[in-house]
Amino acid sequence: MLTRRKFIKISALSAAALSFGAGSLSLLAKANKDPYALKKFSRFPTYCEVCFWKCAGWTHVDESGKITKIIGNEIDTHSNGRFCPRGTGGVGMYHDTDRLRVPLIRVKKGEEQTFREATWEEALDLIASKMKHIKEKYGSESFALLKHGSPGKHMEHLFKAYGSDTIGEPAYAQCRGPRETAFSTTFGEWVGSPEPTDIRDTKCLVLIGSHIGENMHNGQVQEMSDAIDNKATIIVVDPRLSTAASKANFWLPIKPATDLALLLAWIHVIIEEELYDKKYVEQYGHGFDDLKVHVQNMTPEWAYGITTIKPDIIRKTAREMGHASPAVIVHPGRHVVWYGDDTQRGRAVAILNGLLGSWGRRGGFFFPEGLSIPKYPHPKYPKPNWSWETLAEKYPLAEMGITNEIIRSSIPGEAQEGHLVKAWMVAGTNLIKSIPNKRLIEDAMNAIEFMVVVDTMPSDIAGYADVVLPECTYLERYDGIRSASHRHPSIALRMPAVKPKYETQPAWWMAKQLGERLGLHDYFNYKDFEEVLDWQLKQIGSSLDEMKKIGVKNFDRKEGNLYLAEGEIFEFNTNTGKIEFYSTELEAKGFDPMPKYTPHPQPPQGFFRLNYGRAPMHTFSRTVNNPNLHDLMDENVLWLNPKAGKILDIKDTQYVWLKNQDGILSTFPIKVRLTERIRWDSVYMVHGFGQTNKSMSKTYGKGAADTEMITNIMTDPIMGGTGMRGNFVMLLSENPHKTDTKNKKVI
Amino acid sequence: MRYAMVIDTLKCVGCSDCVVACQTENDVPIGYCRDWVVEAVAGKYPLVEIELRSERCNHCSNAPCVRCCPTGASHIVEGGIVLVTANECIGCGACIESCPYDARYTHPEGYVDKCTFCYHRVKKGELPACVSVCPTKCMYFGDLDDESSEVSELLKKRKHKVLAPEAGTKPNVYYLI
Ligand code: SF4
Ligand code: SF4
Ligand code: SF4
Numbered sequence: 057m058l059t060r061r062k063f064i065k066i067s068a069l070s071a072a073a074l075s076f077g078a079g080s081l082s083l084l085a086k087a088n089k090d091p092y093a094l095k096k097f098s099r100f101p102t103y104c105e106v107c108f109w110k111c112a113g114w115t116h117v118d119e120s121g122k123i124t125k126i127i128g129n130e131i132d133t134h135s136n137g138r139f140c141p142r143g144t145g146g147v148g149m150y151h152d153t154d155r156l157r158v159p160l161i162r163v164k165k166g167e168e169q170t171f172r173e174a175t176w177e178e179a180l181d182l183i184a185s186k187m188k189h190i191k192e193k194y195g196s197e198s199f200a201l202l203k204h205g206s207p208g209k210h211m212e213h214l215f216k217a218y219g220s221d222t223i224g225e226p227a228y229a230q231c232r233g234p235r236e237t238a239f240s241t242t243f244g245e246w247v248g249s250p251e252p253t254d255i256r257d258t259k260c261l262v263l264i265g266s267h268i269g270e271n272m273h274n275g276q277v278q279e280m281s282d283a284i285d286n287k288a289t290i291i292v293v294d295p296r297l298s299t300a301a302s303k304a305n306f307w308l309p310i311k312p313a314t315d316l317a318l319l320l321a322w323i324h325v326i327i328e329e330e331l332y333d334k335k336y337v338e339q340y341g342h343g344f345d346d347l348k349v350h351v352q353n354m355t356p357e358w359a360y361g362i363t364t365i366k367p368d369i370i371r372k373t374a375r376e377m378g379h380a381s382p383a384v385i386v387h388p389g390r391h392v393v394w395y396g397d398d399t400q401r402g403r404a405v406a407i408l409n410g411l412l413g414s415w416g417r418r419g420g421f422f423f424p425e426g427l428s429i430p431k432y433p434h435p436k437y438p439k440p441n442w443s444w445e446t447l448a449e450k451y452p453l454a455e456m457g458i459t460n461e462i463i464r465s466s467i468p469g470e471a472q473e474g475h476l477v478k479a480w481m482v483a484g485t486n487l488i489k490s491i492p493n494k495r496l497i498e499d500a501m502n503a504i505e506f507m508v509v510v511d512t513m514p515s516d517i518a519g520y521a522d523v524v525l526p527e528c529t530y531l532e533r534y535d536g537i538r539s540a541s542h543r544h545p546s547i548a549l550r551m552p553a554v555k556p557k558y559e560t561q562p563a564w565w566m567a568k569q570l571g572e573r574l575g576l577h578d579y580f581n582y583k584d585f586e587e588v589l590d591w592q593l594k595q596i597g598s599s600l601d602e603m604k605k606i607g608v609k610n611f612d613r614k615e616g617n618l619y620l621a622e623g624e625i626f627e628f629n630t631n632t633g634k635i636e637f638y639s640t641e642l643e644a645k646g647f648d649p650m651p652k653y654t655p656h657p658q659p660p661q662g663f664f665r666l667n668y669g670r671a672p673m674h675t676f677s678r679t680v681n682n683p684n685l686h687d688l689m690d691e692n693v694l695w696l697n698p699k700a701g702k703i704l705d706i707k708d709t710q711y712v713w714l715k716n717q718d719g720i721l722s723t724f725p726i727k728v729r730l731t732e733r734i735r736w737d738s739v740y741m742v743h744g745f746g747q748t749n750k751s752m753s754k755t756y757g758k759g760a761a762d763t764e765m766i767t768n769i770m771t772d773p774i775m776g777g778t779g780m781r782g783n784f785v786m787l788l789s790e791n792p793h794k795t796d797t798k799n800k801k802v803i
Numbered sequence: 804m805r806y807a808m809v810i811d812t813l814k815c816v817g818c819s820d821c822v823v824a825c826q827t828e829n830d831v832p833i834g835y836c837r838d839w840v841v842e843a844v845a846g847k848y849p850l851v852e853i854e855l856r857s858e859r860c861n862h863c864s865n866a867p868c869v870r871c872c873p874t875g876a877s878h879i880v881e882g883g884i885v886l887v888t889a890n891e892c893i894g895c896g897a898c899i900e901s902c903p904y905d906a907r908y909t910h911p912e913g914y915v916d917k918c919t920f921c922y923h924r925v926k927k928g929e930l931p932a933c934v935s936v937c938p939t940k941c942m943y944f945g946d947l948d949d950e951s952s953e954v955s956e957l958l959k960k961r962k963h964k965v966l967a968p969e970a971g972t973k974p975n976v977y978y979l980i
Contacts, residue, residue: 125828138935138938139820139936140820141822141823144827144936145823269816270816272818272938274938277816277939278938278939281939285814297849297851299816299853299855303816307849672818673823684826684833687834687836688819732847732848732851733844733848733851733853
């Protein structure tokens with residue numbers, strides 16, 4: 057297909073620049089080393105940006121000025137001094153020779169489209185002029201920001217000052233949105249991040265498709281290990297023997313897509329056998345009697361036919377939870393956009409926790425407390441005429457921008473009248489891998505006038521940009537203060553350990569430069585970010601100097617206790633002030649006030665359900681080219697049950713291509729791993745591989761992309777989440793692409 | 804003094820943090836490793852079990868690699884730690900052949916390298932890098948000659964095993980099972 061916005065490989069440019077990297081590498085290799093010599097280090101505080109957990113630690117720099125290692129800060133509540141493999145391997149992000157090095161500008165000569173290297177002046181001037189143009193012609197609202205992480209925060213400030221709140225991030229509608237809506241309609245609070253789960257003190261931990269240990273959310277993993285030491289009962293519901301399932305006392309190998317039936321049957325047993333926390337439910341609950349009637353017929357026998365989990369196991373596990381109550385956690389999960397009824401499944405999880413009395417209780421969920429950091433003074437943001445909220449109107453309980461709706465609104469004919477998005481800035485997120493339905497993104501990218509990508513790596517999305525801004529890594533820059541909500545408030549500082557490599561720059565600098573070009577000086581009224589940080593830190597009784605020395609500062613709680621006291625009067629932030637087993641808010645918006653089970657399609661003949669997840673050494677698609685982490689896992693594999701392998705005559709380690717229910721083929725083949733750890737009706741792969749950008753030289757073409765196979769989206773009508781687990785794939789032993797895989801086209 | 808490592812397979816999640824922490828602590832080149840993670844699967848779905856183990860040099864009390872080293876580069880220091888002196892090593896590979904655990908590799912600079920139990924840290928009273936980073940705190944390090952050390956206590960209380968006991972190497976890395 058000939059597209060107006062052609063994907064450009066950045067490889068030609070980095071090849072020229074490579075000699076630079078290789079030169080400095082050989083110098084390092086020659087350095088003679090004595091393995092037992094004690095090195096002298098300087099260390100600089102940082103908090104990790106390899107995932108969203110934001111663990112605080114120290115970047116170590118040796119005498120030659122080389123970043124050697126990153127070690128957790130012992131007083132940090134996110135890491136307790138221990139980073140996860142990705143955080144430890146964060147050094148690779150800095151050393152990666154494939155990094156973006158200079159600003160790039162797309163140039164078109166007839167049909168030919170290429171990137172040329174540009175100066176910062178040129179690149180920033182061009183973006184600022186486009187921002188002015190969009191504002192004059194369509195209004196600032198038409199320039200959208202799609203973002204993640206720290207660079208996203210700096211750009212959000214710029215966009216709001218500029219007059220656009222057309223902002224979204226995949227972390228909501230492609231990840232944890234449904235659980236937040238589910239918990240806020242039940243308890244009046246989001247679960248939030250890090251999750252306030254009191255795992256270390258729990259007596260019973262229930263995980264539903266949540267694979268702690270493979271998802272390396274540091275505090276969760278650490279506390280699950282404490283729970284194992286404390287002999288807590290662990291119950292894991294997963295069609296796959298996940299790492300967590302292998303540690304569990306009860307593994308329930310459920311038929312995929314039927315979790316809600318199991319949850320309702322658990323609720324049934326807990327009510328029927330009076331295993332719930334009676335005093336708690338009576339004092340804090342709303343709609344218990346309705347719930348009781350609602351689940352009356354949802355017996356374990358009923359659920360057995362749906363889930364394939366035996367009734368006695370359902371009863372036994374429900375009793376385990378009941379006996380542990382209130383020190384029990386039915387975990388809300390994190391990536392929960394599965395089947396489009398995800399808010400309702402999250403509601404069932406929340407209701408279970410409510411019945412067991414675990415919200416606000418030791419060993420259940422604690423009440424987190426954080427410190428609010430005063431914003432550096434700036435004028436009020438102008439009020440946009442429309443925003444992400446306008447685009448999300450059809451999802452009444454959407455609480456953040458729905459990325460896919462912003463993308464859809466970029467396509468004329470799909471957008472609402474007068475709300476057409478004409479330009480994007482994509483900061484810190486590889487949309488191609490994080491948003492399902494690549495076709496939609498491509499159509500949108502072809503329709504928009506202008507697109508900027510801010511990234512450290514030549515990710516897939518960078519190849520589609522008009523301007524690419526190379527950001528320095530988190531080890532080379534200041535960012536906002538990390539203010540953590542946890543058992544007690546704490547703050548952490550990120551400061552550069554070394555100067556930015558190549559011509560890269562921090563996002564705060566880019567935002568300020570653009571702001572100044574747009575006449576928004578008042579919003580960027582500081583010389584550099586140190587000034588902002590020092591001012592903010594002084595407002596809360598610290599200073600930049602102090603934080604440079606300690607990295608993390610812990611504070612005492614001020615706003616009440618970690619847990620509810622016995623019989624404490626407490627008002628929940630719901631319509632009724634109670635824990636809503638019966639949701640008045642959902643009812644008012646026309647949704648089921650209590651969750652109902654609806655069957656979801658099962659794989660047709662010859663197809664397997666595509667399940668995907670995380671590996672402990674990778675975060676999304678952002679770490680696959682990191683030399684240290686690539687070393688630990690260089691491609692993803694397709695888990696297939698040996699029985700299914702036999703029938704299909706597919707051998708272990710054989711490469712296969714995938715074809716989904718809509719006839720979409722995987723660009724690259726994936727290696728099969730025959731394993732008894734998975735059911736015969738589904739396959740599983742780790743997310744993030746199958747990179748199409750050749751400039752990611754280590755990872756290009758290795759493994760397959762799950763997102764590419766996800767074209768059937770089951771949208772959550774309540775909050776707009778994109779359910780992605782309703783896709784089915786066929787395994788092809790022969791290369792379905794005419795060309796050699798090595799030379800495969802990427803569009 | 805007899806240093807030992809005790810690793811709880813019931814807590815290990817196979818994350819490989821121990822591998823990358825060792826790489827960055829000890830300057831192990833990309834593409835090589837001193838420790839690695841093994842996943843052993845047994846049974847048929849749904850009656851399946853897995854064991855996750857972080858493996859490395861066992862610092863054997865009866866070390867074949869030390870016996871067979873022609874130059875004396877492979878040697879044992881205080882606490883029973885098996886080390887290789889890089890500039891005495893001729894890279895002949897005899898030790899690599901003799902190790903039943905495949906714990907040694909030839910460093911691109913020509914000498915044989917392997918886990919040192921982080922001797923440079925242990926000397927200072929610090930824990931080995933892998934032990935101190937492990938997010939599940941499933942690795943323990945200490946002196947087995949000290950009856951009351953954490954490692955001694957764990958081996959007294961918990962069921963455990965060593966790898967390839969039949970090789971007669973008397974390994975000092977133990978796995979709690
Ligand atoms: S969990 Fe790991 S990747 Fe995430 S912030 Fe912490 S150390 Fe970094
Ligand atoms: S760091 Fe710990 S949990 Fe992770 S693989 Fe190594 S021993 Fe296992
Ligand atoms: S003890 Fe030190 S050298 Fe040995 S595997 Fe652990 S980190 Fe590596």
